[in-house]
Amino acid sequence: MSEPEPGLVDLAPVLEAATRGDGTAWRTLIQLYGRRIYALAKSRCRDPHVAEEIAQSVFATLAAKVGAGEYQEQGRFEAWLFRVAMNRIRDHVRRARRHRDEQGEQALGSVASTQSPGRERDPMLEKLQAALATLSDADREVVELRHHGGMSFKQIADTLGEPIGTLLARHHRALKKLKDQIESTDQAERAGRVNPVPREIAL
Amino acid sequence: MTSTSNQHPTGGDAGDLNYRIVAGEPQLADPAVAGVHAALDRIVESSRTEPDAGFESRVLAATMAAARRPARQTLWFRIAAVAVLSAGVGTAWLLMNAGTISGKGLTNTGPIATAPGLIGDEFSEREDEISATVADLVLAVSDDDLAPEIDSLMTEAHSLGTTMKADWLEGGAM
Numbered sequence: 042m043s044e045p046e047p048g049l050v051d052l053a054p055v056l057e058a059a060t061r062g063d064g065t066a067w068r069t070l071i072q073l074y075g076r077r078i079y080a081l082a083k084s085r086c087r088d089p090h091v092a093e094e095i096a097q098s099v100f101a102t103l104a105a106k107v108g109a110g111e112y113q114e115q116g117r118f119e120a121w122l123f124r125v126a127m128n129r130i131r132d133h134v135r136r137a138r139r140h141r142d143e144q145g146e147q148a149l150g151s152v153a154s155t156q157s158p159g160r161e162r163d164p165m166l167e168k169l170q171a172a173l174a175t176l177s178d179a180d181r182e183v184v185e186l187r188h189h190g191g192m193s194f195k196q197i198a199d200t201l202g203e204p205i206g207t208l209l210a211r212h213h214r215a216l217k218k219l220k221d222q223i224e225s226t227d228q229a230e231r232a233g234r235v236n237p238v239p240r241e242i243a244l
Numbered sequence: 245m246t247s248t249s250n251q252h253p254t255g256g257d258a259g260d261l262n263y264r265i266v267a268g269e270p271q272l273a274d275p276a277v278a279g280v281h282a283a284l285d286r287i288v289e290s291s292r293t294e295p296d297a298g299f300e301s302r303v304l305a306a307t308m309a310a311a312r313r314p315a316r317q318t319l320w321f322r323i324a325a326v327a328v329l330s331a332g333v334g335t336a337w338l339l340m341n342a343g344t345i346s347g348k349g350l351t352n353t354g355p356i357a358t359a360p361g362l363i364g365d366e367f368s369e370r371e372d373e374i375s376a377t378v379a380d381l382v383l384a385v386s387d388d389d390l391a392p393e394i395d396s397l398m399t400e401a402h403s404l405g406t407t408m409k410a411d412w413l414e415g416g417a418m
Contacts, residue, residue: 062311071303080291089294097303101310108311169283188284189291193269209270213262216277
């Protein structure tokens with residue numbers, strides 16, 4: 042399903058209709074943002090089923106809050122939506138870490154290594170995914186909101202409550218870390234020391 | 245490293261020469277990390293096309309179910325609120341009577357006759373507080389804060405009876 046461009050849709054009437062429980066309006070919002078939320082959750086959780094659950098949970102939360110009048114349209118819907126999404130993802134990560142601590146690393150591996158069916162493996166992308174897992178939470182959030190969430194830096198600033206300059210510096214630093222990590226993995230592979238970045242590092 | 249401008253879209257200084265502003269939005273301008281940037285975009289493209297065609301319908305079903313939930317939740321909240329208040333009243337009444345009995349056993353000289361009145365006043369105040377909290381809950385209910393608020397109310401109801409008993413014993417021993 043092709044995603045409509047958020048910039049081409051006038052959100053205010055859609056949100057107003059969604060407040061009244063209009064199914065068509067909610068479908069529009071889901072078409073606009075559903076797969077972006079999914080991609081964001083998938084990046085962190087690495088499990089397509091969990092990612093879809095999180096996407097459903099985010100929109101269900103939105104519906105409850107919008108229905109209860111907790112959202113007032115001020116042109117910052119995306120920031121609010123992605124804040125809800127990040128909270129859901131953080132909740133999941135916290136639970137997964139607790140579960141890992143209780144069950145040991147084996148449990149995490151079995152969850153984190155879940156692959157999407159029917160997808161061919163791309164070694165470069167796998168290295169990048171593994172390198173992403175080595176970033177700090179703060180660096181990773183900026184990268185994921187920017188790329189997986191498809192947000193502008195202004196929206197990320199609204200979502201995280203941080204200055205744009207800080208976010209730009211963090212984004213660039215994170216990209217450099219990713220590049221360095223991938224290069225060191227490549228060098229290690231070329232040197233015959235097959236010790237790639239662990240594919241499933243902590244969430 | 246390339247930079248044509250580092251002006252913040254909102255007028256401030258973005259402070260990072262690795263980005264330039266295009267159509268009001270900072271865009272990466274450092275060729276050293278352009279490859280990683282492009283690879284990230286490939287991952288994202290892959291992720292977004294990953295869910296099957298029924299993805300939107302399933303999310304919509306969950307969303308519409310949640311959109312219809314608040315009315316039902318309010319009803320359950322009212323029921324829960326009545327149950328919590330009733331439990332609070334019942335507990336307080338039982339403790340008050342238990343306190344009366346043990347109070348008489350502990351001391352025969354205290355002004356026992358005044359204690360029920362004190363308890364009644366305090367109980368009314370606390371009952372009003374709990375009622376107000378419940379009213380707030382009914383008006384501003386959401387999935388996320390349901391459980392902690394209910395827990396809080398239950399704790400309140402329990403502490404109500406305990407506090408009143410302690411106060412009554414203290415008053416009875418004067």
